[in-house]
Amino acid sequence: GQVRPFLRWNIASFFCISAGSLLALLAPLVLKWLIDVVLPSRRIGLLISAVGLIFLCHQGRAVLTSLGSYLTVLAAQRLALDMRSRLLRHLDTLSPDYHEGSPVGASMYPLKEPIDEISYFGSDLLPAILRTFIATVFTLGTMLILNARMTLAVLPLIPLFLVARKHFRDRLENDSDTVQQNQVAWNSFLQEHLSSIVAVQLLRQERRQERTAFRLLGTSVRSLNRLFRTGVSFTFYTSLTIGVALSAVIGYGGWSVLTGAMTVGGLVAFYT
Numbered sequence: 609g610q611v612r613p614f615l616r617w618n619i620a621s622f623f624c625i626s627a628g629s630l631l632a633l634l635a636p637l638v639l640k641w642l643i644d645v646v647l648p649s650r651r652i653g654l655l656i657s658a659v660g661l662i663f664l665c666h667q668g669r670a671v672l673t674s675l676g677s678y679l680t681v682l683a684a685q686r687l688a689l690d691m692r693s694r695l696l697r698h699l700d701t702l703s704p705d706y707h708e709g710s711p712v713g714a715s716m717y718p719l720k721e722p723i724d725e726i727s728y729f730g731s732d733l734l735p736a737i738l739r740t741f742i743a744t745v746f747t748l749g750t751m752l753i754l755n756a757r758m759t760l761a762v763l764p765l766i767p768l769f770l771v772a773r774k775h776f777r778d779r780l781e782n783d784s785d786t787v788q789q790n791q792v793a794w795n796s797f798l799q800e801h802l803s804s805i806v807a808v809q810l811l812r813q814e815r816r817q818e819r820t821a822f823r824l825l826g827t828s829v830r831s832l833n834r835l836f837r838t839g840v841s842f843t844f845y846t847s848l849t850i851g852v853a854l855s856a857v858i859g860y861g862g863w864s865v866l867t868g869a870m871t872v873g874g875l876v877a878f879y880t
Contacts, residue, residue: 613690627668634665635662636878692723695719714795754874765849790828861875
């Protein structure tokens with residue numbers, strides 16, 4: 609419901625980025641034509657055409673992707689502005705008892721980074737789902753056209769990737785929640801400390817406040833480190849899956865080229 613007023617920008621972003629993805633898939637096919645047909649024929653006219661097509665694919669993808677990203681950010685900013693206005697209006701309606709019992713830092717924190725993250729996610733959610741679906745269908749279709757056997761050889765690696773992604777996604781979610789909770793606690797402490805620093809000095813409570821700050825910062829650092837380690841582990845297992853797939857493509861594809869079952873251009877296009 610909150611995204612609906614900005615849906616036209618999301619749809620435009622989806623079409624721009626999807627068109628850019630299709631141009632990215634067209635480039636390997638042009639490369640295959642260049643290697644298998646143009647270069648052996650030694651025809652300058654065809655070479656110029658191939659170079660022009662590759663340039664158009666590359667530049668067209670850059671332009672369309674940039675335009676789509678701009679539209680997504682624009683929708684996210686408008687959504688963030690709307691959410692902040694409504695949240696501030698809601699805070700103004702809450703009772704004095706609520707405000708007296710709630711730290712200022714805890715009330716301020718949702719108005720900052722969390723809304724930016726939510727608005728960007730909300731604006732990009734539907735386009736991202738559609739882009740992923742279309743990119744998957746067209747990529748697999750192109751791979752099947754180029755070489756069905758090689759495509760079937762690497763498809764079993766997809767479930768392995770999805771299992772690893774599910775495992776690390778749950779860990780990343782838990783670690784991210786912990787990081788946000790620790791940031792809320794630190795922001796609340798910092799707001800209260802800075803607003804009452806004169807009273808802290810008069811009561812000679814500087815050391816106690818410093819110990820509390822050190823404890824909160826230490827907890828925040830540890831949670832950030834845990835989140836970073838989880839992200840590194842996810843990257844490692846993801847790259848391992850991709851590395852195995854690429855090695856299988858090069859090995860099987862190279863053997864197919866040696867036996868004459870596949871052209872060099874076909875192997876280069878499939879790998880790309």
